[in-house]
Amino acid sequence: MANVKANDRLYQDLARALLDELAQGRYPVGTRLPAERDLALRFEVSRPTVREAIIALEVQGLVEVRIGSGAYVRRLPGEEDRPGFNVTAFELTEARLLFEGEAAALAATQVTDADVAEIEVLVQRIAEENLDPNGTERADREFHLAIARATRNHAVFNVIEQLWDLRATSPEAALLHEKARHAQVKPVVEEHAAVLEALRARDPNAARAAMRSHLSAVLEGLLFATEERALAEARKATQAKRERYAKATA
Amino acid sequence: MANVKANDRLYQDLARALLDELAQGRYPVGTRLPAERDLALRFEVSRPTVREAIIALEVQGLVEVRIGSGAYVRRLPGEEDRPGFNVTAFELTEARLLFEGEAAALAATQVTDADVAEIEVLVQRIAEENLDPNGTERADREFHLAIARATRNHAVFNVIEQLWDLRATSPEAALLHEKARHAQVKPVVEEHAAVLEALRARDPNAARAAMRSHLSAVLEGLLFATEERALAEARKATQAKRERYAKATA
DNA sequence: TTCTGAAAATTGGTATTACCAGAAGGGCGC
DNA sequence: GCGCCCTTCTGGTAATACCAATTTTCAGAA
Numbered sequence: 001m002a003n004v005k006a007n008d009r010l011y012q013d014l015a016r017a018l019l020d021e022l023a024q025g026r027y028p029v030g031t032r033l034p035a036e037r038d039l040a041l042r043f044e045v046s047r048p049t050v051r052e053a054i055i056a057l058e059v060q061g062l063v064e065v066r067i068g069s070g071a072y073v074r075r076l077p078g079e080e081d082r083p084g085f086n087v088t089a090f091e092l093t094e095a096r097l098l099f100e101g102e103a104a105a106l107a108a109t110q111v112t113d114a115d116v117a118e119i120e121v122l123v124q125r126i127a128e129e130n131l132d133p134n135g136t137e138r139a140d141r142e143f144h145l146a147i148a149r150a151t152r153n154h155a156v157f158n159v160i161e162q163l164w165d166l167r168a169t170s171p172e173a174a175l176l177h178e179k180a181r182h183a184q185v186k187p188v189v190e191e192h193a194a195v196l197e198a199l200r201a202r203d204p205n206a207a208r209a210a211m212r213s214h215l216s217a218v219l220e221g222l223l224f225a226t227e228e229r230a231l232a233e234a235r236k237a238t239q240a241k242r243e244r245y246a247k248a249t250a
Numbered sequence: 251m252a253n254v255k256a257n258d259r260l261y262q263d264l265a266r267a268l269l270d271e272l273a274q275g276r277y278p279v280g281t282r283l284p285a286e287r288d289l290a291l292r293f294e295v296s297r298p299t300v301r302e303a304i305i306a307l308e309v310q311g312l313v314e315v316r317i318g319s320g321a322y323v324r325r326l327p328g329e330e331d332r333p334g335f336n337v338t339a340f341e342l343t344e345a346r347l348l349f350e351g352e353a354a355a356l357a358a359t360q361v362t363d364a365d366v367a368e369i370e371v372l373v374q375r376i377a378e379e380n381l382d383p384n385g386t387e388r389a390d391r392e393f394h395l396a397i398a399r400a401t402r403n404h405a406v407f408n409v410i411e412q413l414w415d416l417r418a419t420s421p422e423a424a425l426l427h428e429k430a431r432h433a434q435v436k437p438v439v440e441e442h443a444a445v446l447e448a449l450r451a452r453d454p455n456a457a458r459a460a461m462r463s464h465l466s467a468v469l470e471g472l473l474f475a476t477e478e479r480a481l482a483e484a485r486k487a488t489q490a491k492r493e494r495y496a497k498a499t500a
Numbered sequence: 501t502t503c504t505g506a507a508a509a510t511t512g513g514t515a516t517t518a519c520c521a522g523a524a525g526g527g528c529g530c
Numbered sequence: 531g532c533g534c535c536c537t538t539c540t541g542g543t544a545a546t547a548c549c550a551a552t553t554t555t556c557a558g559a560a
Binding site for chain 3: 533536539543550551557
């Protein structure tokens with residue numbers, strides 16, 4: 001069979017193929033992979049190539065090779081790789097509400113005029129992004145990261161950057177955020193501007209309040225989108241049952 | 251030469267040896283490693299073994315192998331591996347002050363009676379740990395993580411767990427925290443108890459205040475220890491100069 | 501002299517084969 | 531039934547050969 005995707009070196013293809021089989025649950029955690037010689041036969045490659053692929057898995061911590069015994073599955077790919085993978089969009093936004101509020105407050109005590117100028121530009125760019133229906137949310141990200149950077153605390157910055165990046169890995173988050181973002185076009189600009197003004201005034205409490213207010217709005221939009229999607233799915237399920245009933249009685 | 255540390259498979263020894271050479275700057279970023287055949291000669295191993303070692307480096311993203319050309323250094327080991335490595339102890343504690351305060355407030359709205367009972371036990375264990383001069387700070391860690399868990403928010407929990415774990419990777423943090431902890435024995439127990447009481451009362455504002463108060467104390471102890479160490483180093487430097495002067499004039 | 505392009509050298513990619521060492525299992529003797 | 535030894539299986543390493551992609555070299559042409 002060899003479910004490989006060419007254009008790569010053989011060992012990489014093989015590693016991917018094995019990765020797929022691991023992901024599909026063919027070899028659960030703790031079980032042993034087939035012997036190298038058997039894998040070589042099955043995938044029609046040489047044993048050195050099989051070894052290279054298995055070493056690639058071993059370096060990634062997916063399998064553990066025991067001399068004279070075999071290669072045993074240590075953990076499955078995808079999961080438990082980076083911390084905090086299966087986080088829901090709600091949890092993510094709630095955490096940002098708490099943490100970014102505090103970060104904004106700290107930033108208000110540490111910002112420089114240059115920071116304020118940079119953030120001002122970003123607020124403008126966010127406005128432009130929001131007008132474009134196909135716009136990205138890159139400026140939005142930069143806005144939040146600029147504030148985190150203004151805290152002059154690397155730990156704070158890293159945490160916030162990480163929370164933002166988690167949206168990409170979260171299964172639902174990206175979609176839901178997209179929906180949530182379109183549900184509230186104009187207010188978003190004003191909310192960002194409010195944070196900017198608080199920073200310019202060096203007012204920690206105002207900055208915290210403005211940031212929390214903004215993310216509360218995001219959270220509400222998220223809940224709205226979630227509910228909307230649940231309702232749509234419920235309708236779809238009902239519709240399917242209705243059609244099935246119609247067919248059965250036809 | 252082959253600066254290998256036996257007791258492992260050859261390819262792992264070789265990978266480590268190459269890693270050392272990378273760390274020592276023998277092969278800067280962008281340069282090419284020697285050809286596989288040359289490495290095999292130099293380390294007195296076979297080419298397949300060299301290939302396995304290089305693949306191990308490649309999987310880790312340290313080198314990039316180009317067919318027909320060679321293996322090029324992509325980045326150096328150690329640095330830029332995990333995010334937020336070079337965070338100072340001060341930044342770390344400051345971040346905890348901000349984030350764990352909010353986590354405690356959220357936890358106060360979400361805790362169950364079972365959570366409170368668990369945390370109560372941990373407060374007791376922290377007291378015991380503090381009495382033992384050789385005690386660890388395991389209970390302390392569990393206490394903070396239990397509160398983070400009580401938020402019922404995985405993102406919040408992951409962030410706080412990660413900040414705590416960063417202490418181990420931070421160069422100075424562990425030592426300084428140890429010093430800081432011994433500088434304030436009894437108050438610590440009271441501070442933890444105050445957080446517990448706020449949780450029991452389901453009072454978010456009190457929980458936030460208690461946690462911030464506790465971590466403020468830790469932060470101050472940390473600053474004290476930092477200053478103390480700086481002074482000690484200054485004295486040591488002066489002493490060294492004094493001895494050198496004495497020798498020179500002897 | 502400079503540019504072009506093909507040949508040669510170099511390099512990684514893969515296959516084949518062989519043998520060694522550690523581990524595991526089964527059969528034998530006690 | 532218990533324990534020891536031997537067979538067998540497994541990964542670890544070596545040696546070698548050949549292929550394919552790349553890089554270099556250099557001769558020939560402009």
